[in-house]
Amino acid sequence: MKDRTYTADAAPGDHATVAGWVHEIRDLGGIAFLIVRDTTGKIQVKLEKDEMDEELVETGLDVSRESVIKVVGDVKEEPRAPTGVEVVPESIEVIAAAETQLPLDPSGKVDAELPTRLNNRTLDLRRDEAKAIFEIRAEVLRAVREAFRDFHATEINTPKIVATGTEGGTELFPITYFGEEAFMNQSPQLFKQLMVGSGLERVFEIGPIFRAEEHNTPRHLNEATSIDFESAFFDHTEAMDVCEAVVKAAYEAVEENCEGQLEALDLADEFEAPSGEFPRLTYEEAIQRINATGELDEQLVWGDDLPTEGEHALGQDVGEHYFITDWPSEIKPFYIKDHDDDETLSTGFDMMHPRMELVSGGQREHRYQRLIEGFEQQGLDPDAFDYYTKMFKYGMPPHAGWGLGAERLVMTMLDLDNIREAVLFPRDRQRLSP
Ligand code: ATP
Ligand code: MG
Numbered sequence: 296m297k298d299r300t301y302t303a304d305a306a307p308g309d310h311a312t313v314a315g316w317v318h319e320i321r322d323l324g325g326i327a328f329l330i331v332r333d334t335t336g337k338i339q340v341k342l343e344k345d346e347m348d349e350e351l352v353e354t355g356l357d358v359s360r361e362s363v364i365k366v367v368g369d370v371k372e373e374p375r376a377p378t379g380v381e382v383v384p385e386s387i388e389v390i391a392a393a394e395t396q397l398p399l400d401p402s403g404k405v406d407a408e409l410p411t412r413l414n415n416r417t418l419d420l421r422r423d424e425a426k427a428i429f430e431i432r433a434e435v436l437r438a439v440r441e442a443f444r445d446f447h448a449t450e451i452n453t454p455k456i457v458a459t460g461t462e463g464g465t466e467l468f469p470i471t472y473f474g475e476e477a478f479m480n481q482s483p484q485l486f487k488q489l490m491v492g493s494g495l496e497r498v499f500e501i502g503p504i505f506r507a508e509e510h511n512t513p514r515h516l517n518e519a520t521s522i523d524f525e526s527a528f529f530d531h532t533e534a535m536d537v538c539e540a541v542v543k544a545a546y547e548a549v550e551e552n553c554e555g556q557l558e559a560l561d562l563a564d565e566f567e568a569p570s571g572e573f574p575r576l577t578y579e580e581a582i583q584r585i586n587a588t589g590e591l592d593e594q595l596v597w598g599d600d601l602p603t604e605g606e607h608a609l610g611q612d613v614g615e616h617y618f619i620t621d622w623p624s625e626i627k628p629f630y631i632k633d634h635d636d637d638e639t640l641s642t643g644f645d646m647m648h649p650r651m652e653l654v655s656g657g658q659r660e661h662r663y664q665r666l667i668e669g670f671e672q673q674g675l676d677p678d679a680f681d682y683y684t685k686m687f688k689y690g691m692p693p694h695a696g697w698g699l700g701a702e703r704l705v706m707t708m709l710d711l712d713n714i715r716e717a718v719l720f721p722r723d724r725q726r727l728s729p
Contacts, residue, residue, distance in 0.1 A: 296365070303335035307372040307380055313338055314365040314390070316421065317358050318402060329355055329387075330377070331366060332421070339373070339381040340366050347384075354387045361393035361401060361418075409713060416719060416729065427556035428716060431549055432705050436501060438548030439522055442541045443499040448524065451498045453486035455479060455505070459679045468507045468517075479505035482698060483523050484630070485683045488659055491527040491694040492686055499524045501701065511724045513713045514651050516702060518722040524656075525696030531642040531658040534695035535618055538646055538654055539573050542616065545704065560709060569616055573646065576613070577621040585609050598623050610649030620644045629669030631657035642695070648707040656697025663687040 300311040315333035329340040342355045358364060368384035398414070399407050401421035412419040419425045440450065457480045460467045467478040483500050490498045504521040524537060546568035549557070557563045576584070582595040582605075590608035595601070601609075601619075620642075624633050627643035634640040643657035660666050666687055670677040677684055705717040715721040720729055 301335040302331065302333050302338035302378075305338055305370045305380060305382065307370055309370040310368070311370050311382065312365060312367045313340075313382060315363070316401075317360050317362050317364060317393075320356070320358070320360065322356065327352075327356060328381075329358070329364075329366075331364065331382075334426075336378065338378060339376040340368070340384055340387070341373075341381050342384070351384060351387055354389065355384070358387075358389055359393050359395045361397060361421075362389055363391040363393075364389050409715060413715065413721065413726065414729070420719075423559040425716075427553075427559040428705065428709060428711070429719065430556050431553050431709065432701070432717060434548055434553050435545045435705060435708070436522075436701065438545045439501070439541055440499075442544035443524065446497065446537055446540075448497045448499045448526070449495045451487070451490060451495070451500050452502060453480075453483040453500060455503060466507050468505050481506055482521065484698070485680070487523055487525040487696060488630075488694065489683060489686055491525050491696075492689070492691040496528075496692075497526040504698075509724070513715075514703060514706070516714055516718060516721055516723060519718075520701035522699040522701050522704070523696065524698075525694060527692040527694045529658070529695040530693070531620070531644055531656065531695050534656050534658070534697055535575070535620075535644055535646070538656060538697050538699070539616075542646070542653070542699070542704065543569055546708065549708065562709065571615070573615070574613060574617040576617060576619055578619055578623065579621065581609055581619045584612055588612055598625060600626050606647065606651065610647060610651075613647075614649060616646065616648055616653075618644050618646050627657065629673045630660055630666070632660045644697075646697070646699075648703075650707050651703060653703050653707065654697050654699045656695065658693065658695040661687060661691045661693050663691075 296314055298312045299314050300309065302313055302315065305311050305313060313331055315331045317329055318332040318337055319330040321328040325344055327342040329342065330337050331340055342352050344352050365388045366382055366384050367386045368382045370380055370382055372379065373381040397418065399411060399418040401418050403422045420429065456472060456477055458477055460478055460481050466481055470477050470479060482504050483502065487498055487500060500523045502521060504519050506517055508515055508517065550566060550568045554563065557566050581601065585591060585605040585608050586594045588608040591605055595605060622641045622643045624639055624641045627641040631641050631643040634642060641657065645652050646654035660669060663684065666684055667677045670680060702714050702717040706714050711717060
């Protein structure tokens with residue numbers, strides 16, 4: 296619509312065409328108001344029953360809420376209008392009428408449960424709060440891309456249909472690929488590693504990962520978006536530096552550019568980008584601190600994975616983003632390198648928000664022989680990963696990287712209760728459509 300003016304741009308004195316959804320109809324007797332909403336906001340359209348064309352007034356009064364209309368008229372100053380201006384219409388056209396029974400109330404006056412909202416995402420995203428989450432998510436991804444470019448990383452896209460998974464078959468979705476078994480990829484791990492040995496050296500990818508995890512939790516999806524980074528000639532500490540900078544850049548961009556969205560989410564006052572350095576705790580310190588909180592029934596010992604309640608207790612104790620480093624080698628994946636001076640210690644790290652894990656990373660095993668042994672110890676057939684391991688014979692530099700869940704980043708940043716709030720169309724145990 297070439298001559299369309301966004302409601303936010305309509306200024307007194309304009310002769311304007313506004314188009315959008317009927318948010319509200321207020322009939323006060325001799326006068327009535329239509330509130331028209333578009334992506335930028337809302338504007339009042341005035342209907343004076345005795346003074347305006349009868350047909351025009353009738354069209355305006357008969358239209359159902361959430362119908363799409365086009366209004367042409369003069370924009371006038373009106374201090375009593377919600378935005379200080381109103382449109383005095385010459386014409387009102389109903390472009391797409393909405394049924395009067397809606398599955399969801401987009402004005403937000405009637406609350407809806409999450410499943411109802413997800414089943415009707417289109418209507419749900421007419422609400423400012425829901426829309427704000429996805430505008431912020433877009434800003435996060437924009438800022439993350441820019442931060443990676445500042446680090447001279449090249450954006451890549453790796454295949455999502457693969458012959459073999461990263462860490463074996465347990466969490467993979469199988470598919471049929473021209474009569475052969477294939478899988479949806481659970482991580483770009485192996486492919487991004489292959490790129491550090493290419494001429495690109497330093498890469499990032501923002502793309503889907505597929506996890507056939509059976510559990511149904513507020514922080515797991517079966518299709519998630521992973522923000523991945525990998526760099527040649529990096530050790531785990533350098534990878535952590537980039538991780539911290541990228542997460543901070545996302546927060547800072549939202550703080551700077553998403554004021555209206557934060558207001559819509561009622562977060563404007565409390566939102567704060569992390570400023571100090573993220574503390575780096577070793578795994579040993581982490582289990583000691585968890586044990587000291589007394590929150591767990593049983594004390595953690597060396598080699599235990601951190602249970603969810605332990606992560607919560609530690610998160611409360613630390614109170615900000617932090618890293619856990621120096622994990623026992625046996626509980627980190629085989630492709631993560633051990634410390635050169637102590638092979639019981641892994642260079643793997645996790646970056647945590649007080650509420651949950653956001654990132655896993657580490658320095659990778661780049662020595663061919665060690666890598667093959669790792670596959671065997673894991674019970675995986677190295678031959679199945681030949682496309683990957685082979686490249687380690689032709690000059691693979693030391694390298695490190697990490698993966699960050701985009702939805703978990705948005706979820707924790709905006710204090711959302713459920714990760715599904717941060718995905719347009721979530722995939723989980725119960726949900727394959729829409
Ligand atoms: P968790 O232990 O919390 O299930 P993970 O250790 O299995 O996570 P990784 O394989 O380390 O996850 O993936 C790196 C990051 O990707 C995680 O820290 C998380 O932010 C994100 N991620 C992984 N799996 C999921 C999932 N099922 N849903 C949403 N995000 C995920
Ligand atoms: Mg992890």
